[in-house]
Amino acid sequence: MTLQGWLQIAAFVAIVIAITRPLGWYMTAVFAGERTFLGPLLRPLERLVYWCCGVDENEDQSWRVYGMALVVFSAVGFVALYGLDVMSQ
Numbered sequence: 720m721t722l723q724g725w726l727q728i729a730a731f732v733a734i735v736i737a738i739t740r741p742l743g744w745y746m747t748a749v750f751a752g753e754r755t756f757l758g759p760l761l762r763p764l765e766r767l768v769y770w771c772c773g774v775d776e777n778e779d780q781s782w783r784v785y786g787m788a789l790v791v792f793s794a795v796g797f798v799a800l801y802g803l804d805v806m807s808q
Contacts, residue, residue: 748755769776780788 745755745757766776768774
């Protein structure tokens with residue numbers, strides 16, 4: 720491996736370590752329902768996405784609904800990646 724490769728790995732590790740604590744604090748605040756600095760900007764967008772998808776944010780998701788969402792998401796991802804592969808050939 721070249722020196723440039725090692726420097727890229729070191730830079731990536733340094734960036735991950737540098738953002739771990741601030742990102743952890745932010746995620747803790749979000750999951751606790753506290754106000755965050757990005758809340759006023761992202762909250763209306765979140766509500767719009769929930770409205771478009773027909774999701775009630777106050778309702779818990781059962782394991783069956785979660786499982787079905789996971790299967791559908793995986794299937795759509797598989798089809799999209801397959802389509803990209805077919806188009807690139």
